[in-house]
Amino acid sequence: MNCRDARNSMIFCSTEKMKKPEYDQFLEHLSSCSQCAQLYQQLDSTLSLADNRELVQPNPFLYTRIREKLDNIGQGVSKNAGLPSYQRILRPILLTLGLLIGLYGGNRLGNFYDAKQQEQLTTALTTEFFINDMEMEKLEVQLLNDQ
Amino acid sequence: MTETQLIEGILSKQEKYFEELVNRFQPLVLNTCNSFLHNRTDAEDITQEVFIEAFLSLHKFKKESKLSTWLYRIAVNKSLNFIRDNKKRKIISSIEVFFGGEPKHKLQLADPGLEDAGDLADEEEKIVLLNLAVASLPKNQRVAFTLSKFEKLSYAEITDVMELSLASVEGLIHRAKRNVTKKILSHYRKKLA
Numbered sequence A: 001m002n003c004r005d006a007r008n009s010m011i012f013c014s015t016e017k018m019k020k021p022e023y024d025q026f027l028e029h030l031s032s033c034s035q036c037a038q039l040y041q042q043l044d045s046t047l048s049l050a051d052n053r054e055l056v057q058p059n060p061f062l063y064t065r066i067r068e069k070l071d072n073i074g075q076g077v078s079k080n081a082g083l084p085s086y087q088r089i090l091r092p093i094l095l096t097l098g099l100l101i102g103l104y105g106g107n108r109l110g111n112f113y114d115a116k117q118q119e120q121l122t123t124a125l126t127t128e129f130f131i132n133d134m135e136m137e138k139l140e141v142q143l144l145n146d147q
Numbered sequence B: 001m002t003e004t005q006l007i008e009g010i011l012s013k014q015e016k017y018f019e020e021l022v023n024r025f026q027p028l029v030l031n032t033c034n035s036f037l038h039n040r041t042d043a044e045d046i047t048q049e050v051f052i053e054a055f056l057s058l059h060k061f062k063k064e065s066k067l068s069t070w071l072y073r074i075a076v077n078k079s080l081n082f083i084r085d086n087k088k089r090k091i092i093s094s095i096e097v098f099f100g101g102e103p104k105h106k107l108q109l110a111d112p113g114l115e116d117a118g119d120l121a122d123e124e125e126k127i128v129l130l131n132l133a134v135a136s137l138p139k140n141q142r143v144a145f146t147l148s149k150f151e152k153l154s155y156a157e158i159t160d161v162m163e164l165s166l167a168s169v170e171g172l173i174h175r176a177k178r179n180v181t182k183k184i185l186s187h188y189r190k191k192l193a
Ligand SMILES: [Zn+2]
Pocket: A002, A003, A004, A006, A029, A033, A035, A036, A037
C-alpha cells in the first residue's frame, strides 16, 4: 500500500469498516510511514470531537426575554388567560360581593355599640380623674400648709 | 404534564404552560442552534425566535408528530436562515481560507475570539476545523450530519425532522461523513507539506 492508497483508506474508514487483508495493509503502511501515521492520528482526533461535543447550558433568563418580546408584539400570555369564561366573569363579581359583605358586616358590628354603657364608663373615668385631681390639690394644699 | 396538556394550555394562552415549554425544550433548541452557529449569543437569539415562532404557530402543529421533532425543525430552519442572512460572507470566507484560501486572510468563525488558525491551540484548531468542514457541506448533508453527530438523533428521528425517507437520510449522512473527512484530511496534508 502506498501513501495515496492509505489516504483513500482513511476516507473509506469514515463510513465503512475496512475488511481484513486491506485493513492489515493499511496498518502496515501506518507503522512504516510517519507522515500517514500522523495524518491518521490528527484526522481521528478531529473527527472524534464530533462525538464529544460540549453542551451549552440553558440561560435562566431566556424565558423572561421571550415573554418581553411577545409582549412587545402584542402577543403576550397571561396568568389568568385560558380560565373558562364563566370563571372570568364570576371572579370580579365574587370579589365585589365579598367587599360589599365586608362593608355591611362592618356597619352591623358598629350598630352593636351600646351608647348608655359607654356613657357610664366615661363618667366613671372622669370622676376618678377628678378624685385624683382633687387628691393632687389636697397634697399641694398640705405642702403649702406645711410651709 | 403531557405534551397534549402543554399544547392545549399554550393555545389558551396560559403563561405557565408556555413557560414550561421553554424550560423543558430550551436545552434541545439552544444546543441545536449552537451546533449550526457555534456562537452562544447567536444561538440564544435564535432560540428566542424559535420559541416565539412556536408560540405563534402552535395552532398549525400536527399532534401526530412529537413536539421535539417540530421544535428541531424550526430550530434548524431559523439557524440556516440566520447563516444565510447574517453570516454568509463570514463563514464562506472562513471555509475558503481554511481549506486552501489565501494565507493573508485570517480565519473567522462566528466566535470573534478565534482570529487566526495559526494561533489556535491544538484542540481549538480541531474544533474550528471540524465546524468549518461541516459548515462547508451542502445544506441537506449539513443538517443530517449535525442532527446525527452533534445532536445524537437516530436516523428515524432525522427522517421526521427533515421530512425525508430513511434511504435519503442514510445517503446524506454517508456523503457528509466522507466529505467532512476529505476536508479535514486535505487541511492536515497541506500543513504537513
Ligand atoms: Zn504514507
